[in-house]
Amino acid sequence: MWSGPPQPDQGLPPPLAAVPVPWKSTDPCQGHRESPGALVETSAGEEAQGQEGPAATQLDVLRLRSSSMEIREKGSEFLKEELHRAQKELKLKDEECERLSKVREQLEQELEELTASLFEEAHKMVREANMKQAASEKQLKEAGGKIDMLQAEVTALKTLVITSTPASPNRELHPQLLSPTKAGPRKGHFRHKSTSSTLCPAVCPAAGHTLTPDREGKEVDTILFAEFQAWREAPTLDKTCPFLERVHREDVGPCLDFTMQELSTLVRAAVEDNTLTIEPVASQTLPAVKVAEVECSSTNTCALSGLTRTCRHRIRLGDSESHYYISPSSRARITAVCNFFTYIRYIQQGLVRQDAEPMFWEIMRLRKEMSLAKLGFFPQEA
Numbered sequence: 001m002w003s004g005p006p007q008p009d010q011g012l013p014p015p016l017a018a019v020p021v022p023w024k025s026t027d028p029c030q031g032h033r034e035s036p037g038a039l040v041e042t043s044a045g046e047e048a049q050g051q052e053g054p055a056a057t058q059l060d061v062l063r064l065r066s067s068s069m070e071i072r073e074k075g076s077e078f079l080k081e082e083l084h085r086a087q088k089e090l091k092l093k094d095e096e097c098e099r100l101s102k103v104r105e106q107l108e109q110e111l112e113e114l115t116a117s118l119f120e121e122a123h124k125m126v127r128e129a130n131m132k133q134a135a136s137e138k139q140l141k142e143a144g145g146k147i148d149m150l151q152a153e154v155t156a157l158k159t160l161v162i163t164s165t166p167a168s169p170n171r172e173l174h175p176q177l178l179s180p181t182k183a184g185p186r187k188g189h190f191r192h193k194s195t196s197s198t199l200c201p202a203v204c205p206a207a208g209h210t211l212t213p214d215r216e217g218k219e220v221d222t223i224l225f226a227e228f229q230a231w232r233e234a235p236t237l238d239k240t241c242p243f244l245e246r247v248h249r250e251d252v253g254p255c256l257d258f259t260m261q262e263l264s265t266l267v268r269a270a271v272e273d274n275t276l277t278i279e280p281v282a283s284q285t286l287p288a289v290k291v292a293e294v295e296c297s298s299t300n301t302c303a304l305s306g307l308t309r310t311c312r313h314r315i316r317l318g319d320s321e322s323h324y325y326i327s328p329s330s331r332a333r334i335t336a337v338c339n340f341f342t343y344i345r346y347i348q349q350g351l352v353r354q355d356a357e358p359m360f361w362e363i364m365r366l367r368k369e370m371s372l373a374k375l376g377f378f379p380q381e382a
Contacts, residue, residue: 235348251370255333258304275318302327332378340366
């Protein structure tokens with residue numbers, strides 16, 4: 001007798017014996033329907049086994065549970081394998097992304113370094129080009145100044161060594177014209193006045209003309225001449241030698257001693273170094289009326305004496321771009337000193353080929369010009 005389905009507290013599902021089961025086996029994968037004849041044959045056996053039905057049902061449930069557990073385990077293993085494979089692929093992709101990020105950072109760093117080096121190289125090239133340009137401009141300017149100075153020296157040298165002519169004798173090349181006592185009376189050398197009238201002041205005192213300075217009495221100072229001869233044996237521009245020390249003390253220093261002491265010192269140093277330049281002032285900058293009627297400006301005030309004078313020249317010291325306007329008197333004093341230094345440089349370089357006495361008298365003449373310029377005597381400009 002069937003006692004009914006088990007209670008819920010037993011944890012078992014309702015029995016399946018009350019329902020006709022058309023399956024031969026409890027295997028869900030291999031089950032198939034039985035034929036009607038087989039159902040008739042087994043119906044009696046099923047009735048006989050009425051009491052054994054719940055146990056068989058429980059066995060089938062256990063089998064189903066076992067199968068489902070196996071399926072779950074296999075599914076779980078499959079999913080774990082898929083998860084592990086996906087994690088592995090994701091890890092590989094992360095590593096690849098990290099590697100690519102490092103490559104990108106390295107490329108960006110190299111690009112920045114390359115850009116910085118290119119800019120630095122470009123700035124360096126521009127700086128070098130500017131320095132070379134400045135040096136070239138400076139050399140060009142110095143070359144221009146040297147050319148002007150050499151041209152002036154060549155002109156002065158030509159004046160010294162040019163061959164004398166009867167109309168314009170060079171007394172430095174003809175010592176006999178320096179002192180009449182040394183030349184003595186010369187017979188058979190008198191010329192007619194109509195053919196040598198230009199020489200009358202020098203060689204024709206009977207014509208009523210006054211004597212030129214060349215006919216003045218001269219006498220060599222033995223001390224000065226001895227100092228000059230000692231200097232001539234080894235010419236130098238050193239101010240410590242007795243000859244030049246005397247000239248600097250007696251002539252050069254006083255001649256370049258102006259009211260503006262600071263500028264006077266700079267001018268003296270530039271003259272001694274042969275770096276002073278005297279330039280004429282452009283005609284349009286000169287005042288067209290009297291000085292008293294013109295406002296005080298750089299062209300109307302001498303930078304050395306501080307006096308209000310018409311300045312027709314200006315000086316430049318070395319490579320400086322500053323110019324100082326000077327009066328005719330100041331220019332004459334500077335020019336006299338420059339002429340002296342030019343002549344002794346010619347002697348030092350071996351360009352003056354004369355005996356000691358004519359060279360000595362030329363130096364005395366240049367010292368005389370310095371003294372006269374210091375005293376205020378200078379040639380009047382046209």
